[in-house]
Amino acid sequence: MTALQKSAVCVLGTGLIGGSVLRAAATAGYRSWGYNRSAAGAEAARADGFDVGTDIRPVLRRAADEDAVVVVGVPMPALDAVLSDIGLLAPECVLTDVISVKTPVLATVRKHELGARFVGGHPMAGTAESGWAASGADLFTGAVWALGVDPGTHAESWERVARLALDSGAVIAPVIAEEHDRAVARISHLPHVLAEALAVAGAAGGDLALGLAAGSFRDGTRVAGTAPELVRAICEPNATALLDALDDALRLLGDARDTLATDGTLGALIDAGYSERNRYDTLERWDITDIRPGDHDWHERLRAAGQRGGVIRQLN
Amino acid sequence: MTALQKSAVCVLGTGLIGGSVLRAAATAGYRSWGYNRSAAGAEAARADGFDVGTDIRPVLRRAADEDAVVVVGVPMPALDAVLSDIGLLAPECVLTDVISVKTPVLATVRKHELGARFVGGHPMAGTAESGWAASGADLFTGAVWALGVDPGTHAESWERVARLALDSGAVIAPVIAEEHDRAVARISHLPHVLAEALAVAGAAGGDLALGLAAGSFRDGTRVAGTAPELVRAICEPNATALLDALDDALRLLGDARDTLATDGTLGALIDAGYSERNRYDTLERWDITDIRPGDHDWHERLRAAGQRGGVIRQLN
Numbered sequence: 001m002t003a004l005q006k007s008a009v010c011v012l013g014t015g016l017i018g019g020s021v022l023r024a025a026a027t028a029g030y031r032s033w034g035y036n037r038s039a040a041g042a043e044a045a046r047a048d049g050f051d052v053g054t055d056i057r058p059v060l061r062r063a064a065d066e067d068a069v070v071v072v073g074v075p076m077p078a079l080d081a082v083l084s085d086i087g088l089l090a091p092e093c094v095l096t097d098v099i100s101v102k103t104p105v106l107a108t109v110r111k112h113e114l115g116a117r118f119v120g121g122h123p124m125a126g127t128a129e130s131g132w133a134a135s136g137a138d139l140f141t142g143a144v145w146a147l148g149v150d151p152g153t154h155a156e157s158w159e160r161v162a163r164l165a166l167d168s169g170a171v172i173a174p175v176i177a178e179e180h181d182r183a184v185a186r187i188s189h190l191p192h193v194l195a196e197a198l199a200v201a202g203a204a205g206g207d208l209a210l211g212l213a214a215g216s217f218r219d220g221t222r223v224a225g226t227a228p229e230l231v232r233a234i235c236e237p238n239a240t241a242l243l244d245a246l247d248d249a250l251r252l253l254g255d256a257r258d259t260l261a262t263d264g265t266l267g268a269l270i271d272a273g274y275s276e277r278n279r280y281d282t283l284e285r286w287d288i289t290d291i292r293p294g295d296h297d298w299h300e301r302l303r304a305a306g307q308r309g310g311v312i313r314q315l316n
Numbered sequence: 317m318t319a320l321q322k323s324a325v326c327v328l329g330t331g332l333i334g335g336s337v338l339r340a341a342a343t344a345g346y347r348s349w350g351y352n353r354s355a356a357g358a359e360a361a362r363a364d365g366f367d368v369g370t371d372i373r374p375v376l377r378r379a380a381d382e383d384a385v386v387v388v389g390v391p392m393p394a395l396d397a398v399l400s401d402i403g404l405l406a407p408e409c410v411l412t413d414v415i416s417v418k419t420p421v422l423a424t425v426r427k428h429e430l431g432a433r434f435v436g437g438h439p440m441a442g443t444a445e446s447g448w449a450a451s452g453a454d455l456f457t458g459a460v461w462a463l464g465v466d467p468g469t470h471a472e473s474w475e476r477v478a479r480l481a482l483d484s485g486a487v488i489a490p491v492i493a494e495e496h497d498r499a500v501a502r503i504s505h506l507p508h509v510l511a512e513a514l515a516v517a518g519a520a521g522g523d524l525a526l527g528l529a530a531g532s533f534r535d536g537t538r539v540a541g542t543a544p545e546l547v548r549a550i551c552e553p554n555a556t557a558l559l560d561a562l563d564d565a566l567r568l569l570g571d572a573r574d575t576l577a578t579d580g581t582l583g584a585l586i587d588a589g590y591s592e593r594n595r596y597d598t599l600e601r602w603d604i605t606d607i608r609p610g611d612h613d614w615h616e617r618l619r620a621a622g623q624r625g626g627v628i629r630q631l632n
Contacts, residue, residue: 124530144528173527183525186518191532193582194510196589197568201561202502203592207625209499210596211489212460214440216507217596219535224593228586239580245517246573250566252513257562264555266509270544273512276519277540280526280533309523 008068009164010034010059010093012082014045014052016126017098018073019135022050024168027137031066035059036132037078044132056082060089069160071121072097075233079105083112094157096121096164100184101238102148102177119161120148120177122184123170130230141169144285144311146184149174149302155294162293162315171285172312174302185241190249192223192231193242199224285311292316324384325480326350326375326409328398330361330368332442333414334389335451338366340484343453347382351375352448353394360448372398376405385476387437388413391549395421399428410473412437412480416500417554418464418493435477436464436493438500439486446546457485460601460627462500465490465618471610478609478631487601488628490618501557506565508539508547509558515540601627608632 009025011018011034018034022045025032033051036042045052053059063070070093074082079099086095095118099105102120109118125143145165147158165172175183199221203210223231235242252269259267288310291301325341327334327350334350338361341348349367352358361368369375379386386409390398395415402411411434415421418436425434441459461481463474481488491499515537519526539547551558568585575583604626607617 124528126531143530146528173524175524175528179524180528183521183528186521187525187529187533190517191514191536193569193572193585194514194536195532195593196582196585197565197572198507198510199589199592199596200568200585201506201564203595204564205499205502205561206623207599208489208491208495208623209503210599211601211625211627212440212462212491212496212499213503213596214459215442216511216539217503219538220507220510221589221593221596222535223532224589225597226590228590231586231590232582235582236576236580239576243573243577245521246569246576248517248520249513250569250573252516253509253562253566253569256509256513257559257566260552260555260562261559264552266512266548266551269509269512269516270547273515273537273540274542274544274547276515277511277537279519280515280529280537281541283523283526285527307522307524309527311527 007031008063008066009071010063010068011071011073012056012059013037013073013078014041014050014132014135015073016130016134017123018071019045019132020137020139021071021073021098021168022052023135023137024140025164026050028167030164030167033059033062037074041132056085057089060085063093064090067093069094069096069164072099075099075230076101076104076237077233079108083108083114087112087114093117094119094160096161098123100188100234102180104237106148106150106177115152117154117157119153119158120150121161121165122146122180123165124188130227138169140165143170144173145170146173146175146180148177148180149299149306150176151299153299155298158293159315162312166314174288174306174312176303179303179307181238182241182244185238185245189235189238189242190245192226192235193246194249195221195224196231283309285309288312323347324379324382325387326379326384327387327389328372328375329353329389329394330357330366330448330451331389332446332450333439334387335361335448336441336453336455337387337389337414337484338368339451339453340456341480342366344483346480346483349375349378353390357448372401373405376401379409380406383409385410385412385480388415391415391546392417392420392553393549395424399424399430403428403430409433410435410476412477414439416504416550418496420553422464422466422493431468433470433473435469435474436466437477437481438462438496439481439484440504446543454485456481459486460489461486462489462491462496464493464496465615465622466492467615469615471614474609475631478628482630490604490622490628492619495619495623497554498557498560501554501561505551505554505558506561508542508551509562510565511537511540512547599625601625604628
């Protein structure tokens with residue numbers, strides 16, 4: 001690895017995910033610094049020894065000067081304003097993000113004419129907590145980091161962002177924006193919505209019911225403990241894909257409800273659920289080793305490999 | 317505590333819950349033995365030093381001889397046959413059960429004319445695993461053990477079963493059968509059904525989606541790993557109450573789906589779910605100390621206390 005490959009990282013928004021990127025990058029030996037809108041968040045990061053300011057302009061000027069990878073870690077509603085600043089102050093930098101939905105991010109990036117060096121990202125990690133205080137350098141250890149291989153993605157930019165993800169301890173799942181959004185609607189956004197519904201339907205049983213609640217309720221409602229504004233910022237920008245997933249869940253639950261009402265059984269759902277949970281438990285991620293960014297058709301080949309569950313564990 | 321109070325326990329069905337009762341009773345110093353239908357299960361228990369046979373008749377004769385508390389730990393579908401044997405061989409014993417639904421158990425017990433010494437029970441503990449191998453003496457440590465205070469429950473029988481639950485490390489939530497079933501439909505059976513639906517709707521995203529799945533999907537589908545026949549045996553006998561809970565969940569999810577489709581928001585669900593999960597997290601169980609079995613109106617007074625979230629931590 002040359003000095004150029006592991007050079008500089010500038011993180012905009014040092015909450016749980018952005019803050020963890022900043023920590024992981026520093027731990028991996030990158031020169032790194034950041035920006036956070038709230039003074040309290042920036043101060044907390046500085047107290048831990050990180051160079052995080054509340055004025056985005058000098059932060060981005062340094063990114064341009066040092067040819068940093070710029071990592072956008074702000075929530076979706078704040079993206080537009082941050083991209084305006086990047087367009088003015090660091091338009092040539094390699095740009096990535098850690099926002100939980102990819103199609104709206106890609107559209108906004110293109111609107112700002114920043115698509116040439118952009119690589120969409122989404123590390124699949126988190127906790128119910130948020131903010132710098134919840135961040136950690138090891139949040140991505142063993143996690144999967146979705147990385148965009150949308151048509152036109154620049155190979156060298158992709159490699160630089162991929163290296164940052166790998167150096168943070170993650171493995172990379174290559175994916176295009178639309179397929180990413182459909183997938184996370186099912187395995188991240190739908191779980192949030194079901195957890196909220198379970199919390200409400202359970203609590204309708206009163207203190208007796210909540211007092212009897214054990215592991216199944218505790219685990220099933222865990223992510224309902226996430227701050228509501230964060231849940232909305234994660235789920236609502238992915239409305240189209242989430243609607244499909246919600247309709248599937250409503251159909252499955254409605255069918256089980258109907259067989260329970262008519263013949264006292266939960267029908268096919270229980271066997272199907274067991275079988276699919278088992279499929280998840282036994283899923284083995286296989287390594288993509290034969291496709292290099294820049295190769296002929298590399299976007300499409302990485303996309304196809306990602307669809308089949310392949311991940312990248314190292315760059316050649 | 318006299319020798320009579322902590323005397324003998326006979327467990328019928330030594331799977332996860334029954335096996336754990338046997339272990340916990342032995343650890344607490346009760347004379348204890350059991351029966352298990354499958355030879356493999358009985359053999360596993362014997363290998364661990366427990367007296368568990370596959371012929372129910374001598375097991376129940378000993379229970380009658382030693383005035384044991386008989387604990388029924390078989391699944392609901394096997395209850396009828398086991399109660400027939402108890403009616404023949406040990407009809408005078410104090411009788412309890414650890415089955416996850418109470419109204420159908422009570423009805424079956426009464427059909428067998430075994431109601432006089434019966435106290436319905438349901439320890440709120442478990443794992444996705446099942447069978448003797450998954451059992452443990454500490455499964456009930458800190459758990460809540462629902463105990464029936466249905467009208468007519470015999471005070472001394474209730475005290476003996478309550479003592480076993482407390483000696484197993486649990487606290488006791490007094491409850492009548494119908495209210496128990498309505499409560500567990502919401503905090504145990506609904507979580508199972510939602511987990512199954514999430515597993516199926518998630519896996520519909522293919523290996524890409526399952527490969528991107530992280531904590532929210534893992535936790536939300538955990539109990540879908542429970543053996544399907546066990547899930548059906550737990551949930552389906554509680555069809556009436558489960559239908560109410562499922563209809564609530566379907567309404568909440570349907571409303572969220574509709575606002576997402578029309579105005580791009582998940583509506584009131586997210587705030588409500590956060591608020592109710594917080595209510596669960598901060599729920600404090602208060603101690604019932606002033607009501608003794610046999611007191612005037614004790615059934616009704618314990619029931620009312622249980623409804624308000626009260627638990628019994630010791631017998632006076």
